[in-house]
Amino acid sequence: MTYGVIMAGGQGTRFWPRSLANRPKQFLKLFGDRTMIQMTVDRLGQLIPEERCMVVTNVDYTGLVRDQLPGIKDDFIIGEPVARNTAPCIASAAALLQRHDPDAVMVVLPADHRIADEETFRSVLASAISTANEEKTLVTIGIEPDRPETGYGYIRYNQEKSRSRKEHSAFPVLGFTEKPDREKAISFLDQGGYLWNSGMFVWRADSILEAFRKHQPEIWSELEKWTGESVTRSEIDRFYQNCPSVSVDYGIMEQADNVQVLPAEFGWNDVGSWRAVYDLAEKDADGNAVMNTNVTIQESQNSYISTTGKRHVALVGVENVAVVETEKGLLICDLDRVQEVKEVVERLRREEGGDEWL
Amino acid sequence: MTYGVIMAGGQGTRFWPRSLANRPKQFLKLFGDRTMIQMTVDRLGQLIPEERCMVVTNVDYTGLVRDQLPGIKDDFIIGEPVARNTAPCIASAAALLQRHDPDAVMVVLPADHRIADEETFRSVLASAISTANEEKTLVTIGIEPDRPETGYGYIRYNQEKSRSRKEHSAFPVLGFTEKPDREKAISFLDQGGYLWNSGMFVWRADSILEAFRKHQPEIWSELEKWTGESVTRSEIDRFYQNCPSVSVDYGIMEQADNVQVLPAEFGWNDVGSWRAVYDLAEKDADGNAVMNTNVTIQESQNSYISTTGKRHVALVGVENVAVVETEKGLLICDLDRVQEVKEVVERLRREEGGDEWL
Numbered sequence: 001m002t003y004g005v006i007m008a009g010g011q012g013t014r015f016w017p018r019s020l021a022n023r024p025k026q027f028l029k030l031f032g033d034r035t036m037i038q039m040t041v042d043r044l045g046q047l048i049p050e051e052r053c054m055v056v057t058n059v060d061y062t063g064l065v066r067d068q069l070p071g072i073k074d075d076f077i078i079g080e081p082v083a084r085n086t087a088p089c090i091a092s093a094a095a096l097l098q099r100h101d102p103d104a105v106m107v108v109l110p111a112d113h114r115i116a117d118e119e120t121f122r123s124v125l126a127s128a129i130s131t132a133n134e135e136k137t138l139v140t141i142g143i144e145p146d147r148p149e150t151g152y153g154y155i156r157y158n159q160e161k162s163r164s165r166k167e168h169s170a171f172p173v174l175g176f177t178e179k180p181d182r183e184k185a186i187s188f189l190d191q192g193g194y195l196w197n198s199g200m201f202v203w204r205a206d207s208i209l210e211a212f213r214k215h216q217p218e219i220w221s222e223l224e225k226w227t228g229e230s231v232t233r234s235e236i237d238r239f240y241q242n243c244p245s246v247s248v249d250y251g252i253m254e255q256a257d258n259v260q261v262l263p264a265e266f267g268w269n270d271v272g273s274w275r276a277v278y279d280l281a282e283k284d285a286d287g288n289a290v291m292n293t294n295v296t297i298q299e300s301q302n303s304y305i306s307t308t309g310k311r312h313v314a315l316v317g318v319e320n321v322a323v324v325e326t327e328k329g330l331l332i333c334d335l336d337r338v339q340e341v342k343e344v345v346e347r348l349r350r351e352e353g354g355d356e357w358l
Numbered sequence: 359m360t361y362g363v364i365m366a367g368g369q370g371t372r373f374w375p376r377s378l379a380n381r382p383k384q385f386l387k388l389f390g391d392r393t394m395i396q397m398t399v400d401r402l403g404q405l406i407p408e409e410r411c412m413v414v415t416n417v418d419y420t421g422l423v424r425d426q427l428p429g430i431k432d433d434f435i436i437g438e439p440v441a442r443n444t445a446p447c448i449a450s451a452a453a454l455l456q457r458h459d460p461d462a463v464m465v466v467l468p469a470d471h472r473i474a475d476e477e478t479f480r481s482v483l484a485s486a487i488s489t490a491n492e493e494k495t496l497v498t499i500g501i502e503p504d505r506p507e508t509g510y511g512y513i514r515y516n517q518e519k520s521r522s523r524k525e526h527s528a529f530p531v532l533g534f535t536e537k538p539d540r541e542k543a544i545s546f547l548d549q550g551g552y553l554w555n556s557g558m559f560v561w562r563a564d565s566i567l568e569a570f571r572k573h574q575p576e577i578w579s580e581l582e583k584w585t586g587e588s589v590t591r592s593e594i595d596r597f598y599q600n601c602p603s604v605s606v607d608y609g610i611m612e613q614a615d616n617v618q619v620l621p622a623e624f625g626w627n628d629v630g631s632w633r634a635v636y637d638l639a640e641k642d643a644d645g646n647a648v649m650n651t652n653v654t655i656q657e658s659q660n661s662y663i664s665t666t667g668k669r670h671v672a673l674v675g676v677e678n679v680a681v682v683e684t685e686k687g688l689l690i691c692d693l694d695r696v697q698e699v700k701e702v703v704e705r706l707r708r709e710e711g712g713d714e715w716l
Contacts, residue, residue: 296702312715313688314702317695321676325688330671332690337657337675344654344672357670
């Protein structure tokens with residue numbers, strides 16, 4: 001059977017003041033009336049129903065997961081006591097799924113992406129699932145790049161060698177590249193044969209566990225301590241406490257030799273900042289995206305406005321700004337400098353009493 | 359005796375959302391811990407004590423005047439039932455003062471100006487008071503212009519002909535000019551002999567009443583209806599209802615032939631917009647004026663920030679903006695387009711339910 005594994009551990013510091021310590025990005029309604037994590041589950045549709053989805057998140061957010069995704073079983077919600085990056089997250093999910101179903105195939109998805117063409121997305125996943133199941137490979141979903149983005153990792157692949165002739169075929173991976181500088185990113189686009197690393201993976205639970213045994217013995221040995229019939233809360237806690245912090249890209253994908261990539265185009269966006277939210281939002285003729293009522297726009301363009309609606313908000317003569325107002329905070333940010341929102345959060349963390357606003 | 363007559367009828371639409379219908383600019387603490395009208399009375403110091411000040415304001419604000427200026431006598435607070443510009447305001451104050459003291463000299467002051475050099479201000483007024491009292495002229499205070507401002511009226515005067523050799527001398531007025539265009543304003547500065555019309559006047563009550571008799575017979579005839587020993591609330595109401603709306607500049611000063619101007623330099627500012635408030639405020643090394651705590655400034659310059667302090671406010675990468683937050687409203691405005699704040703207020707007035715935010 002196929003299972004969804006939704007990684008929902010992010011803290012969303014780039015989305016202050018909407019995302020706060022007690023409610024990070026994946027649990028927010030940034031688009032319409034469903035939260036990001038709800039949209040992630042919805043998007044799987046018939047391919048993987050909600051009751052076959054597992055969510056890995058910080059232990060503080062398990063209540064939010066239960067509230068927002070009531071169809072998910074309690075033992076399919078893993079609460080991480082500490083953040084250890086994606087490798088321990090995926091290892092624990094694989095070990096639990098394999099106990100549940102020795103033939104489990106896992107579709108690993110971040111909880112906070114947006115995808116425009118959901119039908120193509122599901123068709124790509126279906127193809128990845130059958131490839132991973134039949135060839136016992138580690139399949140990663142690569143996104144056809146349309147600009148020299150420096151914010152993503154890239155995957156180089158062998159465009160010639162696909163074993164199948166299907167519409168969505170997997171190809172051998174030649175290498176992974178960290179976030180490149182602009183010059184390098186431009187050359188990747190010119191050369192071709194490079195894809196964005198989307199952070200979405202498909203594999204059999206036994207395949208990825210075997211890869212952990214080979215390439216991450218430290219994590220593997222922690223998993224081996226789970227000897228009882230079921231895994232207890234304190235065993236999970238101890239596993240995370242003892243695991244090193246390592247990403248699955250670095251810890252597994254760059255080491256393993258049975259890695260494939262499936263190139264895809266389905267309008268993918270990792271919603272990394274207020275800029276991305278603005279880009280994805282519906283806009284009026286002046287390029288303004290207004291998320292609430294009680295807003296007056298006077299001679300202002302290309303701005304994003306999300307407010308509580310409890311006071312009247314007026315923009316006069318401004319351009320290219322994000323205005324985000326909540327009960328706790330108000331952000332006014334140049335849409336070209338949205339990355340610096342995380343500096344604000346970091347400054348508040350350092351300041352005495354700054355926590356109150358996070 | 360000398361009396362202050364403080365004109366406090368303004369609605370402060372350029373100061374939304376701080377100034378609301380129930381609390382316009384003159385009743386706000388825009389600078390430090392005293393309101394504009396309190397600062398206006400304070401500034402008179404020993405020259406005119408609070409108990410010799412009269413305030414003319416909208417009838418809805420008489421409670422605010424009593425609260426903010428408890429030293430002012432009840433019969434020295436005139437509540438206007440409708441706004442009729444400055445001529446009826448000054449006529450009613452003059453008529454009431456003259457009943458109180460046939461030799462009254464009036465110092466007429468707007469309630470919402472800022473003056474940097476208060477000592478010089480008082481010394482200018484003292485000189486204007488003795489001139490107005492001795493020569494029975496209508497004395498207006500003119501400000502030496504330091505830039506080709508298009509937002510003020512100008513007074514042309516005869517720089518040669520002063521009757522006195524005092525430090526602050528009054529000169530004959532040659533003419534009044536409406537707000538000029540930029541070219542004209544520049545030529546005024548080049549020529550010399552032009553002053554800004556500050557809207558501050560000094561005269562004997564009997565002199566200005568005589569001028570009303572001559573030049574504003576319609577207003578004068580309404581005043582003549584006050585025949586009883588004291589003037590009742592309903593007589594004042596009827597007076598305002600019946601008076602035409604006319605400014606004292608147009609209705610009296612431009613008509614009368616006994617007008618003098620006293621040129622002055624005391625750091626005058628009519629605080630006409632958020633820009634002026636920003637200009638007058640204390641700023642940090644980046645040119646930011648921050649009126650509250652709980653503000654994080656990240657790479658932002660030359661901005662004015664006034665907030666409730668109840669939420670954390672962060673500016674990231676913005677420049678030259680006013681951010682003004684209250685319980686009812688939030689304004690984000692380019693500091694070079696502050697005049698358009700009044701358009702926002704006008705739009706809200708027209709919109710159904712918009713009143714809620716004013």
